[in-house]
Amino acid sequence: MSAIRLLIVDDHPLVVDGLSSRLSSCDDIDVVGVAENGEEAIEKTDELKPDVVLMDINMPIMNGIDAAEIFNEKYKHVKVLILSMHDDKEYVTNALRSGAKGYILKTVSSEEMINAVRSVFNGGIYYSPAVSEILLSKDTDENEILTSREQTVISLVAKGLSSKKIASQLDISVRTVETHRRNVNKKLNISSTSALVRYAIEHGLGGD
Amino acid sequence: MSAIRLLIVDDHPLVVDGLSSRLSSCDDIDVVGVAENGEEAIEKTDELKPDVVLMDINMPIMNGIDAAEIFNEKYKHVKVLILSMHDDKEYVTNALRSGAKGYILKTVSSEEMINAVRSVFNGGIYYSPAVSEILLSKDTDENEILTSREQTVISLVAKGLSSKKIASQLDISVRTVETHRRNVNKKLNISSTSALVRYAIEHGLGGD
DNA sequence: CTCGGTCTATGTATTTATACGTAGTGTCAA
């Protein structure tokens, strides 16, 4: 049985080098290449023919989610395993929606990461325990109780716009913006702009 | 000549493991231990006797800056090398102010990281080229035009405290807090709390 | 000693945000 051909995609050379180094002691995993962003990973796939792509999300030029979608379209045999620091349900569900076969956090041990690579190679879907917990959580993700419009508004708040400017941009009245803010505050049990900005940034609604 | 005793401090096991693995091929560097936060690093120092501590900034329980300050007080012979993803001048200057002998970004190659470890061990101060550029930059970092007090105030704003609460905490009048806020807004050309919070978070003044 | 910078604080005025309440309109599913 031949080794798993692994492509590592991360814009931090230290991370890449460390992973490569660590994996060099695995007989059944062969690091066939590295890439610094999603686009480069895709470009190298024909040449490198990876079985599994271990990929970060936040990268320049093309992020891991967009790349995973393309892999899912054009290279169905290539399994994407996301390696991310983000443990928000939002990120996890977006990744899986994009076709990734697994999601592990950067907090996991090397052993678990190696197990994850093996699992997805063998056709499984791998979530680290912490991620499983997030997905199975009975606690509804707060973003899911926010309407689309509310998310739009707080995203703009998080970009630093005042309610007046938001109203202008969305062509609605200031009073409507304030109502949306009030509704969000109530749903999330917060009562300051600061907390609202923080929430937005921490939940992928930072507006950037 | 004996090997450099290196202690790696990072809350991401994958990073730690990768670095250890990579460094295991260096004859002159001996990874004598790892720690997941600043406090643990300090606690292990008597036992492990590291020459150099390669340490991240953002970690639970005690961040790298606070830890570096303590190293600088209690273990002067131990050289702290910061390994961080943050390239803000603020982070760099805070780190160096805390006594760290070097600052490299997580974007550097393994070779450079190894060189950095050697440099600080040999008594030098090491900045990666990108960091040097930041420090030599003619562009004044906005944080540098904020007074210490102003930074304190906006840090608390970013933590979600109202001006009234900040006044109470700092034992000054609300009007003084407002004046500080106004001065900051003027210097940074912003005019909303949301933009202020965002600025603070993005420039290491998030108050966390 | 002088001067600049920082911190503190107040007067005045206006705008903005938070919060309670209410309700019309449109859409969609049952």
Next chain:
DNA sequence: TTGACACTACGTATAAATACATAGACCGAG
């Protein structure tokens, strides 16, 4: 058709923030 939901918006009230201006006290450097 009805009801639920989302979006829109206003009345009322209060608190908080923004902005302009001014100035005293203290400290440190020249």
